[in-house]
Amino acid sequence: MDLNEQELEKLERYLLDLMDNEEKLSFEKEIATSSKFQEFIEIYERIDHVGRDEWMDTVHGKEDYAEASQKFEGKEIQEFSEKIRKFEIHHFKSDPTPKVFKLNYKYLGAVAAILIVLLYVAMPKSSDPSSIFEQHNSWSELPSMTTKGDIPQDLLLTVERTFQEKKYDSTIWASQLLLDTEGDENSTLLLYLGISHLEQNNFDQALETFKTLSESTSIDYHKGYWYSALTYLKQNNKDDAKKMLELVTLKENNFRFKEAKEILNNMD
């Protein structure tokens, strides 16, 4: 049975902690005897768990478990399970013993030379744009937000926390809000915002953010070139990535100067 408006209003005041102690105690007694209030609160609280991606334990009775468990007990499911297990043994543990070649030492030099050539040929990964991106996307270099005391601390912490938790939508939202209200010259915020866009594959917004950084008066303006290059690499756009990397290599003090040189050398 659904709750009427009056009951919903009571629940709202209870769940939002707007009741005084006396009212609260009296309502809790009412909840204890009302299955519809209990049901509402149970679903209401579970919504938070699901929204936060926290797995929920079931509150179902033993009969429910028993019924669901039976689905996994029949002969048929056991046979299917065995079929997969056999396949897994083959898939995960195939060819466990490596073949042993006996080499004549006089051929070792030639073999080594061939191996070096083969290794070189087999290493195009280093010049493959998306592989280069994968090698540089740990983001561990990002400065901490907590040291900045001139703008609202709670939102700064939100930016950093949501970024670490890979909740990039919220990082984008919080950093954009801060940039809108506090001015868009904060290089650290621009980095968090741009990289979050990059992680979400919002390439245009990422590039725009890094462009804002590279055109800003911040001492970190040159970081904009490096992260723009990474954005192009993730997009497999080698030509534009090269142009950005060349900008990084213009000055030795630029962020990731050495890495950019190395990548450019391997790209040619």
Next chain:
Amino acid sequence: MNNNKEFIQAFLTGEPQTMKVIYAKTYPYVERYILSRNGSKKDAEDVFHNSLLHLYVKLKENSLNIQHFESYLVTVCKNLWKRESGKTRVTNIDGLPLVSESIDMGSFFIEEEQWSLYKEMLKKISQQCQEILKLVFDKVGYDAIVKTYGYSSQTVARQRVFKCKTKLVQLIKKDERYKRLKN
């Protein structure tokens, strides 16, 4: 990956070529996912195995309308890992008699159905409600929510959140799957 009836039929019979495609295409992703979340290779293998059993039961029951087999399998694997990693495991699947494993799989079966229902309903409420709830789930402070949406106070913002969640509760309660799980 194929999504047609023949592919699903081949999966249900454990046809080797189909299993090979499933393992080659989906397992590496699931393994990376679990390894990057403090799991082991053995965990990944068990999760993948049990997710296939879960899918087998659901498909056999015809209780599943799969749009994309691979995506669904990945979702089940992630959910199963969320569940496994969220609790302190005191048991080893290999060391348990089959009946205990089936109970474990049975409870996952119920939980997974609830989980999917909640997730689906979260997409059915208004766009603004979805946005506000996302901020609440991400533990963004109410101060910031007040500022963004121009609410006059934190209480007003909390009332808005309550309304959004109430809408969700109503949607969940109305759904047949909830009624089935409840009964």
